[in-house]
Amino acid sequence: QTVVTQEPSLTVSPGGTVTLTCASSTGAVTSGYYPNWFQQKPGQAPRALIYSTSNKHSWTPARFSGSLLGGKAALTLSGVQPEDEAEYYCLLYYGGAHYVFGTGTKVTVL
Amino acid sequence: QVQLQESGPGLVKPSGSLSLTCAVSGGSISSSNWWSWVRQPPGKGLEWIGEIYNSGSTNYNPSLKSRVTISVDKSKNQFSLKLSSVTAADTAVYYCARFIGYPLYYFDYWGQGTLVTVSS
Numbered sequence: 001q002t003v004v005t006q007e008p009s010l011t012v013s014p015g016g017t018v019t020l021t022c023a024s025s026t027g028a029v030t031s032g033y034y035p036n037w038f039q040q041k042p043g044q045a046p047r048a049l050i051y052s053t054s055n056k057h058s059w060t061p062a063r064f065s066g067s068l069l070g071g072k073a074a075l076t077l078s079g080v081q082p083e084d085e086a087e088y089y090c091l092l093y094y095g096g097a098h099y100v101f102g103t104g105t106k107v108t109v110l
Numbered sequence: 111q112v113q114l115q116e117s118g119p120g121l122v123k124p125s126g127s128l129s130l131t132c133a134v135s136g137g138s139i140s141s142s143n144w145w146s147w148v149r150q151p152p153g154k155g156l157e158w159i160g161e162i163y164n165s166g167s168t169n170y171n172p173s174l175k176s177r178v179t180i181s182v183d184k185s186k187n188q189f190s191l192k193l194s195s196v197t198a199a200d201t202a203v204y205y206c207a208r209f210i211g212y213p214l215y216y217f218d219y220w221g222q223g224t225l226v227t228v229s230s
Contacts, residue, residue: 034214034216038217045205045220045223046148046156046205047220048217048218051216051217052215055216057218089155089156091158093215099158100158101157104155104156
């Protein structure tokens with residue numbers, strides 16, 4: 001069974017920078033896994049932020065960026081705002097219509 | 111802008127079947143996209159259930175494949191999920207979403223979600 005692992009929780013100060021990572025149990029994450037990132041606030045549906053590693057949707061704030069870092073997919077929040085406090089999920093594509101969401105990272109802005 | 115709206119019973123009995131519909135507006139379900147279902151048990155993470163193309167071609171999560179059926183109704187611009195032999199473990203918020211396949215592979219638009227509780 002494929003497992004995609006994220007940090008359970010991270011804390012960042014307002015205006016600071018935080019990086020979330022997304023690791024695959026099968027090995028290094030590459031662009032071929034087309035990493036997606038989502039933000040989810042309590043009681044709301046997930047909101048798409050990043051696709052294909054680093055591409056932003058038209059509604060994605062500029063302070064969010066995606067990359068590959070040390071064999072993992074990464075989401076960096078720069079100049080964090082209080083409204084960025086949320087759960088963040090990554091998604092990896094393993095081919096053959098096999099999609100796996102990450103375990104999620106709760107980001108606290110404090 | 112594409113909008114999706116889930117609907118269906120909020121309570122299903124154990125061993126019964128869960129049936130949900132996702133109505134698509136602001137776009138055609140016949141467009142070159144995949145239409146997906148994702149669920150989230152209370153307090154837990156997201157799980158991909160499956161997807162359907164406008165041709166009727168489907169893909170399912172192997173862990174649920176034996177119990178899942180996804181269908182499309184082009185005349186009503188909607189698609190549906192049926193999950194059979196449900197147990198309490200199937201209690202979750204169920205989301206429908208649009209998935210763009212090759213060459214970029216991403217989800218963009220999501221429904222607001224609907225909570226389905228499995229209980230007698």
